[in-house]
Amino acid sequence: MSTVTSDRARLLRDLLIALVSGLILAVGGGIYSAMALPSLTSSVPFWLIISSTATVAGTAFAFARYRNRGRLQAFILVSAFAQKHWVAELLENLIRSLERNGIDLVLKIPPYEYSGHGQVQQLAGIRRKSQSFVGGFVMAADRTATRADFESFCRDVKIPIVFIDSSPFDHAREYPSNVAFVGCDSAEIGDKAAKWLVKAIGDRGIGSPGVLVIASTEHPDRQNAFVARFQAAFPSAQITVNDQAMYDRKRSSEIVDQHLDRVGIEGGTVHAIFCTNDEMALGAVDTIQRRAAAGNGPGDLVVVGVDATREAVATIDSGGTAFRATVVQGSRQVAELAVSTLLKLRAGDRVEVATMVPTTIHPIGNASSAVPGSRVAGKTFPSALHTGGLAGDVAPAPP
Structure with missing residues (x-):
């Protein structure tokens, strides 16, 4: 209805x-x-x-x-909020889309960033007054640990629930009838970033590149798909993965600083940094620029991010920094499809259990054109270092 x-x-x-x-x-x-x-x-x-x-x-x-009487309301439970610019852009687009349908959006923030336990606490309060909402949107944190809680919540509240960006369910058959997913495929994001960098590095004639991957445990398929694609193209590539940056700009900056110091001592070279969101990519750029100003720059290093936030796109378009590309998750398209899906579920219409929004790369064009200059590495550091348990704990993407 x-x-x-x-x-x-x-x-x-x-x-x-x-x-x-x-x-x-x-x-x-x-x-x-x-x-x-x-x-x-x-x-x-x-x-x-x-x-x-x-x-x-x-x-x-x-x-x-x-x-x-009060206007109709929907809620959104986010996994994190502080300095999460893509989340802010998504909320902006959700609010606009819902307002066109006479619905207000109520924001629910867990007490701790990316805290599954914090989200479960929020679910208890939402469950008690679920009939006050026409439906809800959820960005699930710690999806493996909270899956049973989310499943119980969705079945109890009866109202439509649309998961955005991250879902606790692995397969279509696991979704309750009032639940759907709208978002971008995490594995596609990592694969697309790797393809872009493979082209950029290959055009520079580098046969055994050194690559740092800065990530979080929130979307492991991003870094795992990146590593698989890049390693297939460059079997001798030296890839370091650190998944403890928590999508935080400062933490990313510190990780890059420490990594460049270590690689320099070992006589290696870092040619590229892939960050699984733009905040971390901007943190990497902060360190690179600071070191360059101090006369200790890492050379012609390429940084690739994810999300295409406003600051990231402006930095890339301005030129003059190591930030050369970002994988675009269209927050407006995600918001519009999420609202449409929620309204269809509310009306009892049939919907796709999982709607995947295609990603693109910014800027569009030849990867090598975004990488001025070239330099062939003389050495690479001796072995890949995997920090934070990369292998063996891959969480499947939504179906």
């Missing part, structure tokens, strides 16, 4: 109650006035005055309730 249809149904129900109440008063008042006050019935019947007043008052109450 659409929002407009629901509103009309509520108004008609309230009007019907008012009219029935007036009719009851009219019948009762007519009997009373005919028996007890016969003199009044010769002019304006007393029962008519009573019934008319009651009907008008009831109708006015119904209209007032219709006009002044």
Whole structure:
């Protein structure tokens, strides 16, 4: 049922109650006035005055309730919020799309960033007043640990739930009937970034590149798919993966600083850095620029990010930094599809269990054109270092 249809149904129900109440008063008042006050019935019947007043008052109450009642609401439970620019852009687009359908958005933030336990605490409060919402959006954190909690929540609340960006369910058959997923495929993101860098590095004639991957445990398929694609193209590549940056700009900056120091001591070279979101990529650029200003720059190093946030795109387009490309997750397209899916679920329409939004690369064009200059490495550091348990704990992407 659409929002407009629901509103009309509520108004008609309230009007019907008012009219029935007036009719009851009219019948009762007519009997009373005919028996007890016969003199009044010769002019304006007393029962008519009573019934008319009651009907008008009831109708006015119904209209007032219709006009002044709270607007429809949907909630969104995010996995993290502080300095998460892509999340902010997604919220902006969700709000605009929902407003066009007469729905307000209520933001729920866990007490700790990327805390599955914190999200479970929020679910308890949402469950108690779930009927206040037309539906909800969820960016699941710690998807493996919280899967049972999310499944129980979705089945209990009955209202439509659309997971965005990350889902606790691995396969379509696991989704409750009131649940769907809208977002970008994490493995596609990593694969697309690797393809771009393979072209950029290959055009520079580097046969055994040194690559640093800065990531988080939140979307492991991004770094895993990147490593698989890049290693297939450059079997002798020296790839270091650190998945403890937590999508944080400062932590990423520190990781890059420490890694460049270590590689320099070992006599190796870092040719590229892939960061699984733009905040971490900007952190990498901060370190590179600071070292360059101090005369200790890492050379012609290439940084690739994910999300295409406003600051990242502006930095890439300005030129003059190591930040050369970012994988675009269209927040507007994700928001529009998520809202459309939620409204269809609410109306009882059939929807795709998982809707994958295609990604692109910014800037569009030849990878080598975005990498000025070239330098063939003389040495690479001796062996790949995998930090934070890369192998063996891959969480499957949504179906």
